[in-house]
Amino acid sequence: MADSLVQENKTPQILPENTLKTLVPPVAVPRAVKPAPSRYRNEIAKYIIRRSSACTFCGKCAEVCPYGVHVLKPGYKLFLAPHLNVCIGPSCQQTSHYCIDLCPNKALKMVENPMLKALGDYRWTPDIILATWKMAETGEPPSPDYNYEYELGASGGGFDRLKFKFPEKPPVILSDDEIDTSLELNRRLDDRPQIKIDVPWYGGGMSFGSVSNVTQLAKARAAVAFNTFTCTGEGGYMERMRPYDDHVITQVATGLFGVREETIQRVRMVEFKYAQGAKPGLGGHLLADKVTPAVARMRETVTGISLFSPFPFHSVYSIEDHKKHMDWIKHINRRTLVSTKVSTPADVDMVAVGSYSAGTHIIHLDGGYGGTGAAPDIAKKNIAMPIEYAVIKVHRFLVQEGIRDKVTMIASGGLRTVYDIAKIIALGADGVVVGTSELVALGCLRCSRCESGRGCPRGIATTDPELAETVDLDWGTQRIINLYNAWRKELVSILKRLGIRSVRELRGRTDLLMHLDYENKPVNPK
Amino acid sequence: MPKKYHIETKKIPRRLPSIGKFGIVDWREDCANCHNCVKKACVYDRYRQETDYIKNLNDINSLFFDCMGCFSCVQKCTKGLLAITVNPVYEHMGSSYFTPDIIATTWNQADTASIPVSGAGYRGKFSGTGFDAMWTDMSEIVRPTRDGIHGREYISTSVDIGRKPRLLTFNEKGILDGKLFSLVELPIPLIIDKLPSKYFFPGLLPVFIETARRTGTMVIIDWENFASIKDEAQRNLANIIFHLDVDKPLIPPEILRQSKLIEISDGANLEKRIREIKTINPDLVIIARVDLDAHGEQRAIELAHQPYIEAIHIVADISGNQVNADKPIFIKDALRRIHTSLVKSGIRDEVTIIAGGGIALAEHLAKQMLCGADLVTVNMPLLIALECRFCQNCRDGFTCPAEIEKISREYGVGRMTNLIAAWHDQVIEVMGAMGIREARRLRGEAGRAMFFEDLEEDTFGRLFGARK
Structure with missing residues (x-):
């Protein structure tokens, strides 16, 4: 954060007197990892241990287990419910403390948790969810002992068939400190400030209405800790978020809900949302139940009435119109960078180049498999191409046009893990936007009920006060900080294994990737 | 302004107990009776006042199978006794x-x-076979050909069935030469x-006839069944397409004169049969039904070149596959080739x-049209709307566990109409996204479709060589 503020101070001449800058002092959030265990009494575990009636409560298992799975409190006859989420499963068999073998009465039995079948899906497999929870809890990449397969999901294509070709020995030996994960967002070299974020990702747009106050604030606070950004989504910008102004992207979306010049002037980055990956080609949609009085006030609408944003911007039918929009924002806020968020149609490469010519700093591609909020099922899988294809197309076209280094390309839409982040950067993106993963860190298990009734049963994507109370702000902030920290560590480890000093050097390095469905033989460029 | 096409719908509850995706497995043993799960954990209130729910067998099922799979009860149970599967x-x-x-979404x-509508993004496979191996396009900021839609209400889903002249010719006085072919608009x-x-x-x-009437479309019915539904059919001839086997005796002239569309199965006598029918009612539009078997694709192309053919109905099996083939081609691929050839x-x-065949979801309808169909026919999803579980007992001669033969007319028509209305709305959503009005x-707008093979070859193929 300090870095970027210094940069900004160098360009005071471009701040006209009438540009408001927040007077509220920014909040400092330490980037400290602290344990943030699940807020639920029973964490879902990959393996469960069943205790039969042969148990004599001798306490041997509790004595040998270094992870604290079995708990027999002094003075108690019976065991407490086991802490199964810290059990490393069958890989423990290789150690000298495998409780199943050491139990004198053979009363313990380990099985894979049958509930995992009901958890997750092809894209977010139970292993990816459990690994994300583990990272949010500990702030570290999960130990290989847990056997979580989180490099690949089970969707059978795209990210889930791409792997890095890690050399046996890295070509250059680097220490962790030598590896740079930061990303500069302004490549236009215009008069606007440079903004450097410390990690190559920032938080996706989730509006107040689609998610709770606490969720938005937790995201914002984690963004401060990692000197990156979070986005308000469509629907306005709460006063409570003022202290995070320097790390907030406010969105101008097709419904223009909650868009005010005052809020545009507060931020360092404004995002135009033309389309979103959750429902490409359709406007935003906030269902009636979620339009509470507070949401309605912010959006200047009526409580309990569904809010549909149109598609597309009805004032934009050409790149010239797009430029006109962008000029408006740039005029109102002379220090802001502008990002253009589009989905991934067949001509996404043309859209990206057009948007660059209109003056965007960031072209943000949101692929068709992403999204956190409510969307018609028909739009989720069938409209627009997956992000993996789009990034390759756009990167290639920007290179051909000779403007690849003049615009920042951000990808999103179905990225789940830091491996996906590294893969998409290797395919050609500069950085990414993440959304669902942050929610999973807060305890989301993708039951996909975000849209119905009172909203999210886990208290994340809801405006119901009672449900929202189930997430504590400090806990939520810590979980996202922990996830970011684990990701950063893992990213550093990926770069280290590849012998690459900076995440910026990873961009477009498709030679480091292999596709499991292809021969992976050199191809002559056409 | 002409009257808008609108399907009247109302909620039609199910007859049978729900079959939900999740089941709560409750291990009562060792329960401390603290009732934490019952009173607090379930945000859907499925446990609250448990006894109020359970009045008969169906209620027990709905208690357990309406579970939304949020795991709250599992994770909050004081003793960790609950499990979901x-x-x-x-x-x-x-x-x-x-x-x-x-099946669940159809219900x-x-x-x-x-x-x-649901949240949390897409959950399925990256791609798949058949219709899952393609995506529809959407219009972004700039699209020279876009229609400039300003609202879903301007999107028309009407289509025509019949033959259209290649070009119009006019006489010296500027009046249209000859007579235009008749068209049926749906x-x-x-x-x-x-x-x-x-x-x-x-x-x-x-039930099918009434559904067709309410939704303004038509239903294909075997002529052999006419006798059993005579009164109903005669009242609704505007919504019925009688299907006649090409070698069976002709439909009586009075019926042919009142019908708009007739379907005839393909065969050696097809041309003769069409000419016979046209002599009786020249305005009747005739559809030739061709099975998508080993020769189906070629036969459809051949027939399309015949001047006496107005419409061809190419039919795959219920799963969209070629009939009687070891390695069947899928209807969408056949359609693309037929369309391109024509x-x-x-x-x-x-x-x-x-x-026809393989249309199981609204998205399939849109995709099939992008691949070259002017319109599609649907049957099995309408049966599923009546709570058919697709157990295929009926196929094997056993009784239907969903007791479909016992449904009331209002229930059947209501549910099938609801399904068609929901599909209509979804097709409009996709068309809106594509910018097609x-x-x-x-039809055949391949520029608004993206195919798995093409995208893979253009992106990964250029990076990683040949596909295994």
Whole structure:
């Protein structure tokens, strides 16, 4: 954060007197990892241990287990419910403390948790969810002992068939400190400030209405800790978020809900949302139940009435119109960078180049498999191409046009893990936007009920006060900080294994990737 | 302004106990009776006042199977005794094509006529076979050809069935030469097809007819069944397409004179039969039904070149596969080739191509049209709307566990109408995203479709070489 503020101070001449800058002092959030265990009494575990009636409560298992799975409190006859989420499963068999073998009465039995079948899906497999929870809890990449397969999901294509070709020995030996994960967002070299974020990702747009106050604030606070950004989504910008102004992207979306010049002037980055990956080609949609009085006030609408944003911007039918929009924002806020968020149609490469010519700093591609909020099922899988294809197309076209280094390309839409982040950067993106993963860190298990009734049963994507109370702000902030920290560590480890000093050097390095469905033989460029 | 096409719908509840995806497994043993899960954990209130719910067997099922799978009770249970799993009955529903998820979403749409909406992004496979190997395009900021839609209400889903002249000719006085062919216009690109014989329930015929009437479309009915539904059929000839086997005796002239469309199965006597019917009623539009078997694709192309053919109905099996083939081709691929061949011959606009088989979801309808069909026919999803579980007992001669033969007319018509209305709304959503304002322009609009093979070759193929 300090870095970027210094940069900004160098360009005071471009701040006209009438540009408001927040007077509220920014909040400092330490980037400290602290344990943030699940807020639920029973964490879902990959393996469960069943205790039969042969148990004599001798306490041997509790004595040998270094992870604290079995708990027999002094003075108690019976065991407490086991802490199964810290059990490393069958890989423990290789150690000298495998409780199943050491139990004198053979009363313990380990099985894979049958509930995992009901958890997750092809894209977010139970292993990816459990690994994300583990990272949010500990702030570290999960130990290989847990056997979580989180490099690949089970969707059978795209990210889930791409792997890095890690050399046996890295070509250059680097220490962790030598590896740079930061990303500069302004490549236009215009008069606007440079903004450097410390990690190559920032938080996706989730509006107040689609998610709770606490969720938005937790995201914002984690963004401060990692000197990156979070986005308000469509629907306005709460006063409570003022202290995070320097790390907030406010969105101008097709419904223009909650868009005010005052809020545009507060931020360092404004995002135009033309389309979103959750429902490409359709406007935003906030269902009636979620339009509470507070949401309605912010959006200047009526409580309990569904809010549909149109598609597309009805004032934009050409790149010239797009430029006109962008000029408006740039005029109102002379220090802001502008990002253009589009989905991934067949001509996404043309859209990206057009948007660059209109003056965007960031072209943000949101692929068709992403999204956190409510969307018609028909739009989720069938409209627009997956992000993996789009990034390759756009990167290639920007290179051909000779403007690849003049615009920042951000990808999103179905990225789940830091491996996906590294893969998409290797395919050609500069950085990414993440959304669902942050929610999973807060305890989301993708039951996909975000849209119905009172909203999210886990208290994340809801405006119901009672449900929202189930997430504590400090806990939520810590979980996202922990996830970011684990990701950063893992990213550093990926770069280290590849012998690459900076995440910026990873961009477009498709030679480091292999596709499991292809021969992976050199191809002559056409 | 002409009257808008609108389907009247109302909620039609199910007759049978729900089959939910999740089941709560409750291990009562060792329960401390603290009632934490009962009173607090379930945000859907499924446990609250448990006894109020359970009045009969159905209620017990709905208590357990309306579970939304949020794991709150599992994770909050004081003693960790609860578990959730996927309901095995749910898992075993349907077939590899009509999957449990497709059946469940069809039921939901038939309940309320609303578009299925959910959160948390896409959950499925990256791509798949058949219709899953393509995506529809959407218009972003700039699209020179976009229609500039300003609202869904301006999107038309009307299509025409019949032959169209290659070009219009005018005499010296500037008056149109000759007579135009007759066309039948339907407000929705969907015709209800007859059920395959093994899934046939005679009692459903009046229900199908009434559904066709309410939705403004038409239903294909075997002429052999006319006698059993005579009164109903005669009242609703505007919504019925009688299907006649090419070698069977001709339909009586009085029926032919009152009908708009007739379907005849393909055969050696096809041309003769068409000419006979045209002598009786020259305005009647005749559809030739061609099975998508080993010769189906070629036969459809041949027929399209014949001047006496107005419309071709090419029909795959219920899963969209070629009939009687070891390695069947899928209907969408056959359609693409038929469409392309006719475009190359310069005759695509002259004939109507109707595709049947494999349409299980609204998205399939839109995709099939992008691949070259003018409109599609649908049968099995309408049966599923009546709470069919696709157990295929009827196919094998056993009784139907969903007791479809006992449904009331209002229930059947209501649920099928709801499903068609929900599909209509979804097609409009997709068309809106594509920037297409006319269903007629959706046909063969390959520029608005993206195919898995093409995208893979253009992106990964250029990076990683040949596909294994």
